Amino acid sequence: MTDDLLTIGKIHGLDGTSTPDGAFAILAFDHRQSFVKMLNPEAPQNVPYQEVVAVKSTIVRVLAPYASAVLLDPVYSAAQTIANGSRDYRSSCCRRRDRLRRHLN
Numbered sequence: 001m002t003d004d005l006l007t008i009g010k011i012h013g014l015d016g017t018s019t020p021d022g023a024f025a026i027l028a029f030d031h032r033q034s035f036v037k038m039l040n041p042e043a044p045q046n047v048p049y050q051e052v053v054a055v056k057s058t059i060v061r062v063l064a065p066y067a068s069a070v071l072l073d074p075v076y077s078a079a080q081t082i083a084n085g086s087r088d089y090r091s092s093c094c095r096r097r098d099r100l101r102r103h104l105n
Helices: 008-016 033-039 049-066 078-083 089-104
Strands: 026-029 069-072
Touching: 026 049, 033 049, 049 069, 049 078, 069 078
Parallel strands: 026 069
Antiparallel strands: none
């Protein structure tokens, strides 16, 4: 095997984060402190945890359908968006599986 060949694992990983055309359209929303500061620049320490979770979940729900992948932080949004259904992970898994099958054929 030469170094310029992609393994099936690498193809699967790249397909999971790219559009059907092979482009990366990633929503990078893993910033915590800067986002909290945007919500209340004068007193970011006064922003309630649940408010940050709610706002991030809403933004992910609206923008994720246009992204090939979403980067989320572990404090305010990663588990929360999965739990509340803000991101449909099942449909993205199906899309990855279908693209992987196309690569193999």
